[in-house]
Amino acid sequence: ERRGLYMALQTVLGKVAQVECENIRLEPAREAALFRIAQEAVNNALRHGGAQTVRIELKKQEDEVHLTIQDDGKGFNPQTQSEGLGLLSMRERAQRAQAQFSVHSSPGQGARIEVTLR
Numbered sequence: 001e002r003r004g005l006y007m008a009l010q011t012v013l014g015k016v017a018q019v020e021c022e023n024i025r026l027e028p029a030r031e032a033a034l035f036r037i038a039q040e041a042v043n044n045a046l047r048h049g050g051a052q053t054v055r056i057e058l059k060k061q062e063d064e065v066h067l068t069i070q071d072d073g074k075g076f077n078p079q080t081q082s083e084g085l086g087l088l089s090m091r092e093r094a095q096r097a098q099a100q101f102s103v104h105s106s107p108g109q110g111a112r113i114e115v116t117l118r
Helices: 004-011 028-047 085-096
Strands: 018-021 054-061 064-071 099-105 111-117
Touching: 004 018, 004 028, 004 054, 028 054, 028 064, 028 085, 028 099, 028 111, 085 099
Parallel strands: 018 054
Antiparallel strands: 054 064, 064 111, 099 111
């Protein structure tokens, strides 16, 4: 919490993912939510998706903050596959942070998680 989201993404998740992020400071609860979402998405990509590469991007555009986690894993069909606890917890964290949350994936195409804060 003291060092912020930027440092948490770089030092913790940078060991297993490619991290490109701006040094953005938010309210501590929102930073924690974004970090936990990224952490869960990376975990899911590696454990369930069999991803070789996971990329995390954090950037600010105008008055929005965008967090994107993309992987090259096996992917899934979000329309037919039930949400596991990982996706459910990410969605709930985003909701508590008053953020938009979306999942884009298809079999054989990896997955992309997008979170947008205003």
